[in-house]
Amino acid sequence: MAKSIPILGGLTFLFSLLLFKIIWGIGMMPLAASYEAAFVDQAFDGMLKVTIPIFSLVLATLLYCLHQFRAQSGSLEEGVRFHGSRGGLVEVLWIATSLVLTLGLAAFGAKELRAIRGGDQADLDVQVNSSQWSWEFFYPSRNEYGSRLILPKGKRVRFLLTSKDVVHSFWVPEFRVKQDALPGKVVKLFLTPTKIGTYQLLCAELCGTEHTAMTAFVEVVEPEDFDRRMKGEAW
Amino acid sequence: MEPAATLGYLGGLLAFLAGVGGFAVFLDWLKGKEEDEKTTGWHPPQSSECQPGSRRDPTGWQRYFRFTMDHKVIGIQYLVTTLVVFIVAGIMAILMRLELARPGMQFLSHDSYNTVMGLHGISMIVVALIGIMGALGNFTVPLMLGSKDMAFPRVNALSYWILPPAVIILLSTLVTGGFDTGWTAYAPLSVKGPIGKLFFLLAFVSVGFSSIFGSVNFLATILGLRTKGMTLFRMPIFVWGILSAGVIVLLATSVVASSLIMVIFDRVLGTAFFDPSRGGNALLFQHLFWFYSHPAVYIMILPAFGVILEILPVFSRKPLFAYPLAALSFIAIVVISFIVWAHHLFTSGMWDLLSIPFMVTTELISVPTGVVFLSALGTLWLGSIRLKVPMLFALGFLFNFLIAGLTGIFLADVPTDLHLHDTWFVVAHFHFTLMGGAVFAFFAGIYYWFSKMTGRMLNEQLGKLHFWLFLVGLNATFIPMFWAGTQGMRRRVGDFPQELASVQLWISLAAILTVVAVTVFLYNLVQSWVKGEPSLSNPWDSRTLEWQVASPPPR
């Protein structure tokens, strides 16, 4: 038992290192183009930092057991039974650790969620009308419609999501935060785009035949270009 | 049209049940023939009708196609049905992978892709629901408890015979306009559209009733028909898995059935439960649906835990580590599983402050799940490990389920779920849970109990080939999906952007391995069933009661 601890520790460290290298090397997340995205990515990295060592520890123990306690072929040997005090401590430690980790993660998650949602104020309102299978954008302050979502960089936008028929979902992967649009209800979503560029808005909730094709372009422009860009696009 | 179709299906179902002999007992009663009351009651059947060769319970191969009350025959019926549905689901998966091998639409339309995808989903749900509980549970649980049969043999037969018509009407959606809702049938989408959706709903409700009947039977058998001296905490851990899953089925399935029936009412009778323009509520469906469908995951996984914890001690040559704690953790999972459903609604427009308690409860499930892992590792520790095929699958289960459980934490966490929800990250996660978990355990159980069922051994070499191909294929297929999901690959779409072309092609190629693996398995199964090596009655030197009788067990 005692000699296994350094081996298990070493293997766990090794596996963790390897996995961190691989996963960070590949890069799990796409470009982050909103203020809220930073918090999502932070939460995602936090999760990786907790789960990778757990994965490595369990895998190390599993492999250690298979190597160390494997019976010779044809052997009739029985395993060594142990109960009570030898096992009792391990069980209590195991449960206590997982409980603490779990509650810790949940608290961390709640904190990040607060940061993502922020307050109720916004620089710009955009009404997003979804229907099978298209998106339509209405800018109440300008009384203009568009089929392309144009957003000024660095401004906090309040999206008012509605649906004419079934449930759709508003998702720009680069903005991270996703929100369903429900029929008969207006759902609010706050986002602050931070990077100039053209992205794709995807419907993320299965909504029938042409769900696959229910996409729209999203353009983030400099605030001073916003007016000009809107004029070119509005109808 | 739809009311007629609904009535037609119900009539057809009854006619079918009559055809396989389901009402023979009532007909005889009407004709005045005496019936031993014991056969319908609490006690296992001992009357003449269940003696071999009696008119109503024929021997030989015919009984596999009749309304038979022998739990061993019903177990085999479930097993073959599960495999047939598994093959159907596999064909749908192959179609999807062919379609997704390249960007753009290849040979399916958006609509047919939706139907194929939905059929794959619901078929695999059925496999995971009935594979372990229906097939392995029916065959082994009465034997393990030292009981002659299930508590209600006739209800047992009924729960099986509802399935074939349900599967047939499910497949009929392919030619009746399909269904584009996926297996989740979200309203109001499921309220509109072709009649195929109605057939899908009817099939789903039927499967629900089948599993309610099955679970009542398991609960009565496990609580009432244990042999002398077998207290609850002396039962094999597999029986604990079935017992706890049975409790969930009983408490949750009626809720999903009612939500689906509400959709059927909206379609057929013109009610407006989910139509907001007429005072309904679209979100209500999601709450009702997930109140069942999250616990349903544990209906599939608790029996799988049971199989794995049953097998590990046998091939480690020592008793299960921390057995009472493992059984208690099953109970804890049952309790917690009822208060987590809204983790599927984090992006639905539900109030944010409500998300937080659901995040906490969801993450709490990792504590009892961790205990299952502790029990497994503690069993291996200082064991004398033999790597027979059932053991390989059990170990593979531990590896896959570790990935499934840990990636589940990302989805339980609200901030990360806002991005990951409805992406391929979720798809990868639940395939590790259901393919890497439930299906792996199902295979482990088949390799373990096959000799008890048939009196023959499965080929060991082919079994090992199956295991390695399946493990490597599964991981090579689904691990890249986590990445594709975070990059922006939505669920349930038949097309994707150019940037994901190479990873999609890789996934399609890797999936070939799993197809080959399953083919090897099916060949092994058929071949060994017909002319496999005859087995001893207890080839693994197990301690549980089912191994103390002959293989196959006498009637």
Ligand SMILES: [Cu+2]
């Ligand atoms: Cu949509």
Ligand SMILES: [Cu+2]
């Ligand atoms: Cu869930």
